[in-house]
Each structure stands twice: as structure tokens, then as C-alpha cells.
Amino acid sequence: MPEGVPIEFTGLTKRFGEVEAVSGFTATVPPGRVTGFLGPNGAGKTTTLRMLLGLVAPTAGRATIGGVPYRRLDRPFSAVGAALEAASFHPGRTARDHLRVYAQAARVEPRRVDAALDAVGLTSYARRRVGGYSLGMRQRLGLASALLGDPGVLILDEPINGLDPEGIKWIRTFLRELAAEGRTVLVSSHLLSEVQQTVDDVLIIAKGRLVHTGPLSGLQAQPAVRVLADSPDRSALRSALQRGGLEVEETADGLVVTGAERGRVGHVAFAAGVELSLLTQQRPAAGLEDAFLALVGEEGAL
């Protein structure tokens, strides 16, 4: 079984003319875990991955795989497998021939071609021209080329885009298995909800900068408690709560109190002698998504 090695980014920076697409990106992606690389479209995810893979030259900084820059790898596919976008195929070539070309170029054993096709479930379509493939099949073929060299490190850019629900379920299980085998798995996505059930750690990037790194569980550390309260005499309740030092906001449904538990709100109302007609605590259902959106900024909600 191939050994996973860490991916390291050190001060990685890329300027396209005036625009700084990636700024001082520093992070480590450990083996044996699935790491989600999250950020809105245009945040710099793809540029960062392309710098890691030697396709884009960094303006400053470096990115290495097990301490070695990609371009220095002798047999790159045996160390790193990457699937970047779903369109990198000649439409007139069959899936099997596509994989044969790159297996030969990267000096991967020929038998790995069929093994990779089998791993992604494309064996029965292997001799069809890729031009007739659905987006989901192309995603699978991209994944197959990433798996060609049986690498310890996998880098997948938006692998869930365009997959049907069955495919999404399949790839989630698949990525978990790869990480369980000790491989390093880095998966980018612009939607947290897409990878939420799959990733252990997250790197969140916004406007070219790393804004959060750590385990996914750390992202929802402080769920904001919201209590919705109402009274037949809403203005009396409002002043009572404000006198009690609570933050109150009036909405159509009633008064929203943040930063206090339901019991406290009830107590304040009772002490002020105000009748309550409604008192519920709202579970922060979208806590992760909220935390994510807060990190990437308002305009990040693409």
C-alpha cells in the first residue's frame, strides 16, 4: 500500500498582472485524512492546486509533496494523482486509450490502466470514445487517471461537481477509503455542504488568503444561540429584555434574542411581569454553513 506524505504550502503567492490570486498561502495537509479545500469560486483554490502541480509558476513561495516540488518528481503519477477539471480529454479517444497514453508517459505499469478503470466503475465503458460520456462519467475518468500510479497523495479539484446523487454517495465512500488506507487526500469544493460529510479537516480560502485551518469540528465551536420570544404586548417585552441587558432585534415573527438561553429570557419576562405568548430556542441548524460564510465573507455565498 502506498505511503501518504504531507503536502506543504509555504508562503505560496501568485500574481496575475495587478491581481493577487493567491497571497502568502501557508498550510500543511497531513496523510491519512481527507482535507477539504474550501472557498467560493474565484478564491484561488484552482490556482493554488495548479501551483502545487507545477502547471502554474508561483510568483513567490513554494509547494511540495513529501518535501519535493512536483516538477522534480521522477515518476510523478506514482507519488501524486490529480484530477483537475472534467474536460481534459480528447473526445475522439477512448477512456482506455486516454489512460494508456498517460500511463506510458508517466512510466506506470500497463496493468494499472484496467485496475484504475475498475476502481471507478468504468470497465464496461472503457472502449467508448470519451466524447459520448456524461459529466459524471468524465469525473470518474478523471479520478481513474488520478489513481493510475496508485499514488499516496490524491488531489481532486471539485470532484463532486456534476455527479448525480448516487455518484456523490459513491465518491464520498471512496475518498474515505483512500484516506483510511493512509493516503493524503485533498479535495476542493466551493460548497461546504458537498464535502461536509466526507472531510476530516478543512482549509478555507477567501480572496486568495487562508482564513481558517483545522478539523471540521472546530468550525462549529460557538454556535450562536437564538431565542425567539413574543408577547401580546411586544413593546413591553422589548423594553423589559433591554433593561435586562439582552440584545434584542424585532422581526415579523417576534423578538429575536441572541447570546442568552431560553430560561434566562423567560426569567427576565417573568420578573418584569410581561406575559409571554412565544418562547422558543432556535437550533443553529446551518451552523457550519454560517460559520463558513462568515469566514469567506458575504459576497462569498456563490
Added chain:
Amino acid sequence: MRTLLAATRAEFTKTLTTRLWWVLLLILVLYVGAVAGGLAFGLGALQASGEAPPRGGPGGGPALPAAMLAPVIYTLATVVGYPFPTLLGSLAVTGEFRHQTVTPTFLATPRRGVVLAAKWVVLLVLGALFGAAALVATVGLGAAGLGAFGLDTGLGESDMWAMLGRAVLAMALWGAVGVGLGVLVPSQVGSIVTILAFTQFVEPILRTVAGFVDWVGEVGRFLPGAASDALVGASFFTVLGGGTPSLEWWQGGLVLAGYAVALTAVGYALTWRRDIT
């Protein structure tokens, strides 16, 4: 070295696993075969009936002597056929950008110069193959036509076979010229238009003008098509060229190879090392 061998194998597989190469080859063989056969039977009939052979260019160049018939007809394989390996070469490069396969290509072979060297090797070989196939057509049908009217096919002479060998070399070099042009103009449409416009329009006009204007003739000898014809040694243009002497065959070969190297080197510096985004 191992990466170059691996990349070369991969480039062969890449070229041979789509339909383009054999479609181009088929058109080439049919096209030059038809022209050579038509000319051989047509001129053969004229010769046999005792009529004067056709006159040269508009200026009334020298008549086409009977001994020149066979080489002129055979070398239609390169004189008419040279855009085909050139197209194959340029498409081997521009197709990578068109279909974004340049991404997996550079992932599998991160040293980009190696990829370009591999494409050169493949196009030299396939260009030679195109040349050989085109010559089978022109020599086969041409000799049949000439022979049918009792004219000399020239196939008993070693000079003729040396010329056919140089024709194969010329087609190989055109394949490499195509790679160079593809790297310099990575847009597929741009590359194809450049090849067609230059080979079908620009160079024929320049070479025709070169037949009358001395200083143009001096420069005209160094045009790629003229260099290719010089390398091969016999063609319509050289026969009709009249006053302007063409290059020696080896000079022609070096000039054509020089075009291939120069286009590739400039293309490498300008486009091949760019970011792949």
C-alpha cells in the same frame, strides 16, 4: 532519457489513438495519387501523340523535357503533399490546448521540453511514413501512366531512388515544422489557417514572382517550400524556375530543418512555458 523514451511512446499512442492521422494520410494518398496519375497519363498521351510538352510559366519557360517527367510526377508527393505532415504536426500541439489535454500531459511529464522533444520524434517518424505512403501513390500511378505510353519511368536509376529517399526526409522535416508552428501559434484555427494560407497562397505567389525578379529570387530560395524542393531535387517550381538557381539539396535540407528548429525554439520560449490555467 527514460522520461524521453516514455514520453515518445506516449506521444505515439496519443497520435495513433484518434482518427486524425489516418484521415489525413488517406486524403494525402488519394490526392497526390490522383494528381500524379492524371498528370502521368495526360502528359504521357501528349508525348506519345507527338505534341509538344506543355510550356512553362506565363513567361514561357523552357519546355518540360521527357527525362524530367518521371521525377516531376513522383515528387508531387512532397510538392503537393507537404501541407499534410505539417498539419499533423501542428495539430499534435494545438490539439493539446484545444482539448485541454495539455494539463494531464504536463502532469505526466512535468519537464515540458521533454514533451516537445517527444513530439518532434513522433512527427519525424510519422512525417516519413506520410512521405513513403504518398510516394507509393505517386510512383505507383505515375510509373503506370508513363509506362503505359512507353515512356521512361526512371526507376532503374539509382539517382531516382536517392531522390525518393530525400523526399521521405523532406516530409519528415515538414512534420517537425508543423510541431514548431503549433507551438508558436497554439490556437488550432490560427495554426491551420497559417499553414493553408502560407502553403497554398503566400509561398506560391512569392515563388512565382521570384522567377522574374532577381532579388526576390535570392530570398525566394530560402522560403521553406523552395528549400524543401531543393532538398528533394525536382519539382514544377524548380523546373519552371528558369534563371534562379535553387539551393543544393543538402542546403535545402538544412534550411528546412532550420525552420523547424527556429519555430520550435521561439514557440517554446513564448508559449510552451506559460502557466496552464
